[in-house]
Amino acid sequence: MTEVVAFQDLSADEREAQERKLREIWRTPCGWRYWTSVNNTQIGLWYGAAAFIFMLFAGVLALLVRVQLAVPENGFLSADLFNQAFTLHGTVMMFLFAVPIFEAVAIFLLPSMLGARELPFPRLSAFGFWSFALGGVFVCGSIFFNAAPNSGWFMYPPLATDKEYSGIGADIWLLGLSFIEVASIAAAVELIVGIMKCRAPGMRVNIMPLFAWYLLIVAGMILFAFPPLIAGDILFEMQRMFNWPFFDAERGGDPLLWQHLFWIFGHPEVYIIFLPAIAIMAMIVPTFAQRPIVGYSWIVLAAVGTGFLSFGLWVHHMFATGLPQISLAFFSAASEAVAIPTGVQIFVFIATLLAGRVIFSVPMLFGTGGLAVFVIGGLTGVMVALVPFDWQAHDTYFVVAHLHYVLIGGMLFPVVAGIYYYYPLINARKLSDRLGKIAFWIMFAGFNVAFFPMHLVGLRGMPRRVFTYPADIGWDWFNLVSTVGAFVFAAGVVVVVIDVLRPKHRQPKEQINPWNAGTLEWISEPEENWGVRSIPIITSRYPIWDQPDLLEDINAGRYYLPDAQDGARETLVTSVLDARPIQCLRVGGTSILTMVAAFSLGGVFIALTFHWWIVTIFCAVLTLAAIVAWLWTATAEIPRAEFRDIGLGKKLPLYNSGPRSVGWWGMFITMAGDGTAYASLMFGYFFYWTIHEDFTAGHAGPGVAWPLLAAGLFTLAWLAMLLARRVNASDRPGMTRAALLLSAALTLAGCLAGIAGPHRSGMDPTAHVYPAIVWVVAIWTVAHGAIGIVMQAYCLARSLAGRMSARHDMDMHNVVLYWHFLVITAVTSFGVVGLFPAVR
Amino acid sequence: MRLLPKEVESLWTLFTGPTIWAVHFLVCYVAVAIYCEKARTGPFTFAEMRLALVLVTLLALAGIVLSAWLAWRQWGFGSGDPPHDAPTREDRLLFQGFATLLLSGLSFVAVLFVAVPLVLIEACQP
Helix, strand or coil, X not given: CCCXXXXXXXXXXXXXXXXXXXXHHCCCCCHHHHHHCCCHHHHHHHHHHHHHHHHHHHXXXXXXXXXXXXXXXXXXXXXXXXXXXHHHHHHHHXXXXXXXXXXXHHHHHHHHHHCCCCCCCHHHHHHHHHHHHHHHHHHHHHHHHCCCCCCCCCCCCCCCCXXXXXXXXXXXXXXXXXXXXXXXXXXXXXXXXXXXXXXXCCXXXXXXXXXXXXXXXXXXXXXXXXXXXXXXXXXXXXXXXXXXXCCCHHHCCCHHHHHHXXXXXXXXXXXXHHHHHHHHHXXXXXXXXXXXXXXXXXXXXXXXXXXXXXXXXXXXXXXXHCCCHHHHHHHHHHHHHCHHHHHHHHHHHHHHHHHCCCCCCHHHHHHHHHXXXXXXXXXXXXXXXXXXXXXXXXXXXXXXXXXHHHHHHHHHHHHHHHHHHHXXXXXXXXXXHHHHHHHHHHHHHHHHHHHXXXXXXXXXXXXXXXXXXXXXXXXXXXXXXXXXXHHHHHHHHHHHHHHHHCCCCCCCCCCCCCCCCCCHHHHCCCCCCCCCCCECCCXXXXXXXXXXXXXXXXXXXXXXXXXXXXXXXEEXXXXXXXXXEEEEEECCCCCCHHHHHHHHHHHHHHHHHCCCHHHHHHHHHHHHHHHHHHHHHHCCCCCCCCEEEEECCEEEECCCCHHHCHHHHHHHHHHHHHHHHHHHHHHHHHHHHHHCCCCCCCCCCCCCHHHHHHHHHHHHHHHHHHHHHHHHHCCCHHHHHHHHHHHHHHHHHHHHHHHHHHHHCCCCCCCCHHHHHHHHHHHHHHXXXXXXXXXXXXXXXXXXXXXXXXXXXXXXHHHHHHHHHHHHHHHHHHHHHHHHHHHC | CCCCCCCCCCHHHHHHHHHHHHHHHHHXXXXXXXXXXXXXXXXXXXXXXXXXXXXXXXXXXXXXXXXXXXXXXXXXXXXXXXXXXXXXXXXXXHHHHHHXXXXXXXXXXXXXXXXXXXXXXXXXXX
């Protein structure tokens, strides 16, 4: 596309008027209302700052652990506090730092990198942030009440299901983290839709920034990795709260199911953490090599390949559980294979550096130093991926050393590189080169001194998670050295913190794009909140290098959407492959509703932890009300005019529905994640079938009639929804409402029939795992039916309020899409629980 | 009737190879897991199951080769060299073809990796 663009130059007055209007629309509120902002720059910054604070907190816990282990027979921490400290250290680093920091960076950078004003669902980002912050404070705070989780960050039953041992800590872990997982999935939805649909016109998939490619893959991985953990959390919490025996071997349960569900999440998570960090490197390396990346397609290969292969590795955490050796061998093979794409990206970076003229800056120092550390961790990873070696090293400090080399080299160092690189976008000033270099060498030396000896002490047999050890077995010197190294490393981190926090108002401001980078995020001005002054047409992978006058034309408002004539926050929606503009999207502005929704949802999880049932119900109702209010006031708004002149002689529709709308994509992606959680529950059902001779253990099932009736009613309800969409399309509101009501009645009947099966057969979920798993499947399905009824009622209300018609039918399309997923869920659930016991 | 599908313009074709790898991996894992728990006493032997999985592997490899061939065609049979960074539909197609071809290669190797245990291991717990 090299269509010639005819710029129209405005007078200085007109331009100023546009700028004033844009500034007003995108203004950040003042006073306490500052916190109601939903703009991506604020949310990204808060997200990042919160994640960083959690990281420092978890770092202090690690130092406590190291002090305790410095000398043999130490009494600095009690065994129980030690258990809490290392559990919380791992949990916080993984769930409250490593994953959220990438969401933070993505939310902060992506809009300007893609040349968009905003991501498509800014309020969802805000909701995610507040959920994360509240959940994080809840989980971290527990240690001050001596109530932190204490069974290790992967919470293995039966230790973690033992209420005497784990107290309330396990509940705090399960519920607090489930809440944070909601935030991660919200971010995934936001990022996928943003990257696919909100790129600047002309930014085809072959010239999209590599950061966006990585983030697209990572967000997809979140969608398939986090839901199994949510399913696991549900089973776990049902056991802890109501004594349903999912992991209790005496009553047919199996602790191994938790290990499967946890690691189906846990292993991809390592790559969910690693890929965004390497994505930052993919932006830094070309800048300092002063040339485009060598092997763009190879990076795409690596990102996609790693994303897929990482799902075939989970059992390598379970090599010592006695699974059939041929099963172990499959996972061992896949674990070796994943080294190929991982290696490819490192070679691409090396090739780019060799082909360019390298400027050795602080970000490069952290980046390359980190990759060197990561390569060592990767090589020990190849070692522990071999079953016989793993049997020797399993649960020793060798594994502790390996995982810290991978995570600190593959994630923490590149993130610090990113902080040094992107800091001018936050503050218009660079961080100190001198402090940066000092920090790097202290951290690099401290890290290796702390963690390298752990390989050796691990090979000498020191198990992880012991709170102390005897003096005469050859572990003491290694541990002392590790502790010294840990404190040196921490000193390096402190230098970074000082550099970030020290006042810089005396330092002169840098020009825009101080590193002379080529990618679009560097056009954004730290003082302005609007993202880009006008949305450019992109024709290169490195537009700032290759498109002359780009910056000037953007800032002169010569491109798309240079004003905000209707007083709404707007951005462009473009097509997936070629980024052709297809819609002018109105996005949500500042609102307190997202905060209310997040805090009340947090209330639900916190109240559940303490079994305050009335508070739980109250908070749940409040959450529902806040979400409905949020949807009602700010989504699927019917614009006054159908089209909007976006400049350069182009007119775009303001309202789209179905697959052309971002809302439909949001629903589709959310339901893909929801479907994965459901599939994980069904995996549980069949898992119990495989491990037992007779998985019903003689207990009565739900019968055939009720489940099949439920499946039939749900199918009819789905057909009624299809009918509703059809009659709505021909603008017959009366018929539409009737069809919606009919469908709601059928759904209600389907829900009742679904419950009737297990209920009327007197299935007792505490007696054995078979009734328990049937109940869980039925309740999951019925709960989704209930949400379906709420959606139908919402459509009905929209129709009655005159907000839904044949032309403006976004709500209807999205609800029908939900129903496609629901009918598959219902037919599978009731088909399986009804028929499988008979045919197996 | 045409033997090979027409050229599709979609982002999703990129994922064909890795998806075949994932399905192959799952089939192998699930088949073995169920066999080793359930069918030890069942109507067929480990060797027969192994043979079936080898056939599944060959099928998967064939599927990946097909996707590689389609990608090669989309890449213009190698007529142009990367980086394919021009802002045109042609270059976007060439990029997609090349990236898909690379991923097909990785998937082929990864399927072979996963198939190695089928050749070497003769029982659930040797």
